[in-house]
Amino acid sequence: MAKIIRKEKLSELVWRFRLDAPRIARKRKAGQFIILRPSNDTERIPLTIANADEAQGWIEIIFQVVGRTTLILSELSEGESVLDLAGPLGKPTHVEKFGKCLCIGGGVGVAPLYPIVCALKNAGNEITTIIGSRTKELLILHDEMLEKSDRVLVTTDDGSMGAKGFVSDVFNDLQNRGEHFDTAFVIGPVIMMKVTTSLTVKAGITTYASLNPIMIDGTGMCGGCRVTVGGKTRFACVDGPEFDASGIDWDEMIKRLNSYRAFESKAQKSHVCKMEGVR
Amino acid sequence: MNTSQNTTEKRFQRIPMREQDPSERSGNFNEVPFGYSEEEAVAEAQRCLKCKKPLCVQGCPVNVKIPEFIGLIAEGKFAEAAQKLKETNALPAICGRVCPQEEQCESKCILGKKGDPVAVGNLERFAADWERQHGEVTIPKKKLPNGKKVAVIGSGPAGLTCAGELVKDGFDVTIFEALHEPGGVLVYGIPEFRLPKQIVRQEINYLEKLGVRIEKNFIVGKTATIDDLLNEEGFCAVFVGSGAGLPSFMNIKGENLIGVYSANEYLTRSNLMKAFQNNAHTPIMKGKRVVTVGGGNVAMDSARTALRLGAEKSMIVYRRSETEMPARKAEVHHAKEEGIEFHLLCNPVEIEGNEDGFVQNIKCIKMELGEPDNSGRRSPKPVAGSEFDLDCDVVIIAIGNKPNPLIPSSTPQLKVSKWGTIEADESNGKTSMKKVYAGGDIVTGAATVILAMGAGKIAAKSIIEEL
Ligand SMILES: Cc1cc2nc3c(=O)[nH]c(=O)nc-3n(C[C@H](O)[C@H](O)[C@H](O)COP(=O)(O)OP(=O)(O)OC[C@H]3O[C@@H](n4cnc5c(N)ncnc54)[C@H](O)[C@@H]3O)c2cc1C
Numbered sequence: 160m161a162k163i164i165r166k167e168k169l170s171e172l173v174w175r176f177r178l179d180a181p182r183i184a185r186k187r188k189a190g191q192f193i194i195l196r197p198s199n200d201t202e203r204i205p206l207t208i209a210n211a212d213e214a215q216g217w218i219e220i221i222f223q224v225v226g227r228t229t230l231i232l233s234e235l236s237e238g239e240s241v242l243d244l245a246g247p248l249g250k251p252t253h254v255e256k257f258g259k260c261l262c263i264g265g266g267v268g269v270a271p272l273y274p275i276v277c278a279l280k281n282a283g284n285e286i287t288t289i290i291g292s293r294t295k296e297l298l299i300l301h302d303e304m305l306e307k308s309d310r311v312l313v314t315t316d317d318g319s320m321g322a323k324g325f326v327s328d329v330f331n332d333l334q335n336r337g338e339h340f341d342t343a344f345v346i347g348p349v350i351m352m353k354v355t356t357s358l359t360v361k362a363g364i365t366t367y368a369s370l371n372p373i374m375i376d377g378t379g380m381c382g383g384c385r386v387t388v389g390g391k392t393r394f395a396c397v398d399g400p401e402f403d404a405s406g407i408d409w410d411e412m413i414k415r416l417n418s419y420r421a422f423e424s425k426a427q428k429s430h431v432c433k434m435e436g437v438r
Numbered sequence: 439m440n441t442s443q444n445t446t447e448k449r450f451q452r453i454p455m456r457e458q459d460p461s462e463r464s465g466n467f468n469e470v471p472f473g474y475s476e477e478e479a480v481a482e483a484q485r486c487l488k489c490k491k492p493l494c495v496q497g498c499p500v501n502v503k504i505p506e507f508i509g510l511i512a513e514g515k516f517a518e519a520a521q522k523l524k525e526t527n528a529l530p531a532i533c534g535r536v537c538p539q540e541e542q543c544e545s546k547c548i549l550g551k552k553g554d555p556v557a558v559g560n561l562e563r564f565a566a567d568w569e570r571q572h573g574e575v576t577i578p579k580k581k582l583p584n585g586k587k588v589a590v591i592g593s594g595p596a597g598l599t600c601a602g603e604l605v606k607d608g609f610d611v612t613i614f615e616a617l618h619e620p621g622g623v624l625v626y627g628i629p630e631f632r633l634p635k636q637i638v639r640q641e642i643n644y645l646e647k648l649g650v651r652i653e654k655n656f657i658v659g660k661t662a663t664i665d666d667l668l669n670e671e672g673f674c675a676v677f678v679g680s681g682a683g684l685p686s687f688m689n690i691k692g693e694n695l696i697g698v699y700s701a702n703e704y705l706t707r708s709n710l711m712k713a714f715q716n717n718a719h720t721p722i723m724k725g726k727r728v729v730t731v732g733g734g735n736v737a738m739d740s741a742r743t744a745l746r747l748g749a750e751k752s753m754i755v756y757r758r759s760e761t762e763m764p765a766r767k768a769e770v771h772h773a774k775e776e777g778i779e780f781h782l783l784c785n786p787v788e789i790e791g792n793e794d795g796f797v798q799n800i801k802c803i804k805m806e807l808g809e810p811d812n813s814g815r816r817s818p819k820p821v822a823g824s825e826f827d828l829d830c831d832v833v834i835i836a837i838g839n840k841p842n843p844l845i846p847s848s849t850p851q852l853k854v855s856k857w858g859t860i861e862a863d864e865s866n867g868k869t870s871m872k873k874v875y876a877g878g879d880i881v882t883g884a885a886t887v888i889l890a891m892g893a894g895k896i897a898a899k900s901i902i903e904e905l
């Protein structure tokens with residue numbers, strides 16, 4: 160059981176929960192995630208640890224309502240508890256002084272990007288952050304990113320905030336201006352990661368993407384989260400979730416994410432947007 | 439009245455256990471055998487010769503006092519029989535159901551030389567069920583608390599047994615379990631129709647009543663390391679019973695297609711996440727034609743689960759012949775009765791799918807058995823040019839599990855074999871690290887419930903002696 164000590168709506172579909180989890184707060188590092196089950200009769204779902212305070216013993220998760228479990232989670236109130244919470248899981252982000260770092264986040268992917276930006280900053284890197292969403296109201300963590308990055312570039316699909324277009328367009332602009340980066344981190348909807356990392360990799364930047372395949376246990380026990388990286392099968396929950404983007408088999412990953420689409424659309428209580436819709 | 443001829447015949451004939459009809463049970467998840475009635479149990483128990491030197495006991499890895507408990511059943515003293523069992527085996531309701539008796543206790547029974555061996559497993563199950571159903575489970579005498587804290591990692595049979603022994607001896611025991619439900623393979627792996635989860639739940643409740651604390655959702659190596667437990671959290675000893683939960687794949691083409699599951703994933707979705715219930719929210723692909731690869735208990739459980747989830751055809755592909763199948767004989771027999779199709783002496787070479795990435799068929803090659811290898815098993819070799827296709831929409835890979843590296847990799851001081859198992863002295867459970875003991879599948883590799891329990895008990899004994 161983990162108590163929800165704060166509940167906040169970040170946008171129409173995105174929530175931030177602060178959970179009482181002293182053990183996880185103590186151990187977690189940037190790039191790691193938790194698995195939770197909101198209540199009995201729900202699935203185990205993975206969510207990135209977006210923020211944590213060791214002294215106060217809490218972690219924060221930021222999630223978008225995309226299906227039944229995230230919907231039920233969003234319906235819990237402050238003071239109530241999530242039934243099961245386990246973590247921290249996955250390998251932490253490899254953080255060192257790379258030099259000039261590029262952090263690119265799309266949609267709710269901006270949330271898992273935030274702790275990475277913080278860790279890179281602490282390690283003395285110069286950080287350019289590009290964040291994007293479908294529209295202004297759906298953009299999250301803009302202020303937080305401003306505080307931790309050396310520069311933040313915003314883009315929306317409809318141009319309601321920042322440049323009109325996709326994060327990949329912004330990267331193209333930077334490249335056209337002759338800017339160089341040492342390392343890039345890209346997190347967002349799979350299509351966005353596929354497109355964007357192909358550009359950064361082509362530009363010769365070492366690029367890491369954080370993968371979000373379907374998971375169950377999150378401890379390497381089921382193999383449901385397997386992805387192909389560099390021609391090898393890897394378990395994203397224990398070998399990842401971050402991988403060198405140059406070797407990721409994106410098409411296989413996209414197909415596998417659709418494994419249960421028919422089942423899930425039935426399970427949804429009411430109409431909620433698909434994650435892919437938000438960029 | 440019986441003629442004496444008749445009595446001797448009876449002596450050699452086992453009282454069969456009534457079972458659900460195969461055609462009916464293949465459509466539900468209820469337990470297959472019904473269990474003995476009191477009369478049946480007494481009659482079966484009376485077959486036992488109460489040997490002076492009971493060979494059956496030597497066949498049991500924990501040396502259950504077989505003639506004694508069976509004698510009590512024969513006298514109608516069922517609660518006492520259960521007590522007697524529990525002197526050596528903490529989980530008789532479970533072992534009676536899942537032990538490979540035909541290779542252990544029953545294989546040695548003297549009656550087996552001339553007829554059916556005594557149904558030790560069935561009787562064990564009967565006594566334990568009787569005790570539970572009559573609410574006569576007694577809390578054993580516990581020693582006074584000694585104030586010493588021991589951590590047990592994993593709540594499978596090894597961890598549960600170790601915890602039970604220690605708590606009775608006065609230790610303050612906490613089990614740390616990674617999943618949200620304790621029980622290990624007993625809850626996430628073995629299906630309801632073979633081991634009702636309520637039985638496991640009751641055994642765990644019993645341990646909790648004895649004072650064992652269970653911390654779920656706690657992944658040792660992640661939430662805290664073994665070093666943390668010993669150095670910061672005040673535990674005087676740690677028992678590692680984390681099992682062999684890492685699924686093996688075949689590394690053939692098409693293994694990541696949609697509809698290809700490890701048995702662990704398939705069974706976890708069905709058992710732990712309850713996908714087998716109609717109103718469940720965890721999805722599972724209910725294939726129409728399901729191929730399970732492998733020949734052990736895990737393969738039988740997967741293939742039979744697929745059938746119950748509605749498969750029109752559930753097939754097993756195994757590379758050796760039936761004689762070499764490691765599964766319990768009873769399960770192979772049950773699977774056959776239920777209509778599982780066995781493709782023996784063939785091996786998958788590739789899985790093929792459609793353009794959306796869903797499985798369409800599995801390509802197999804016929805195998806023949808060569809000369810016996812070092813392990814004495816005849817190793818299979820492919821027959822050139824004998825490939826054939828099996829149409830299917832779900833493939834379940836049940837070719838074995840290895841130990842999960844999470845604990846070894848977060849505990850560099852722990853010595854690990856080249857198979858990834860933790861090295862521990864089998865006579866006392868000691869590992870290369872002080873105060874750290876290990877047992878069960880994490881030490882032996884995938885084995886059996888009773889061996890894991892035995893290892894948990896041995897380690898508990900040595901912890902009690904050391905501390
Ligand atoms: C390591 C990791 C970290 C993650 N971190 C976050 C996070 O910080 N914030 C957040 O909002 N989400 C995150 N996700 C995704 C999140 O786990 C899924 O959105 C969630 O499981 C959906 O559950 P559901 O029952 O509500 O939806 P479902 O009913 O299961 O699915 C609804 C829709 O979402 C798609 N979907 C299902 N599972 C996933 C998945 N794992 N990833 C992407 N799409 C999926 C389905 O195809 C379907 O179209 C993360 C995933 C992983 C693996």
Ligand SMILES: Cc1cc2nc3c(=O)[nH]c(=O)nc-3n(C[C@H](O)[C@H](O)[C@H](O)COP(=O)(O)OP(=O)(O)OC[C@H]3O[C@@H](n4cnc5c(N)ncnc54)[C@H](O)[C@@H]3O)c2cc1C
Pocket residue numbers: 536537538591592593594595596597614615616617620621622623624627628629656657658659679680681682683705735736739766842844845877878879880884885886887888890
């Ligand atoms: C499908 C299936 C059918 C089987 N059928 C039979 C049968 O009929 N008869 C028989 O005798 N045997 C059978 N077996 C084998 C038997 O179940 C195992 O040998 C036995 O369960 C091993 O017990 P264990 O306690 O060592 O480990 P497990 O039962 O595997 O339990 C280990 C526990 O540790 C937990 N854990 C792992 N890592 C961590 C960690 N880092 N932190 C915290 N917790 C952790 C796991 O979640 C798990 O709950 C079967 C196995 C399977 C998979």
Ligand code: SF4
Pocket residue numbers: 497498499500501502504527533534537539542543544558559562888
């Ligand atoms: S524990 Fe298993 S092997 Fe031992 S007597 Fe019971 S059924 Fe037989």
Ligand code: SF4
Pocket residue numbers: 485486487488489492493494495504505546547548549556558
């Ligand atoms: S060997 Fe058979 S007959 Fe003899 S005591 Fe054991 S079960 Fe009874």
Ligand code: FES
Pocket residue numbers: 373374375376377378379380381382383384385394395396397
């Ligand atoms: S989620 Fe089960 S192995 Fe990764």
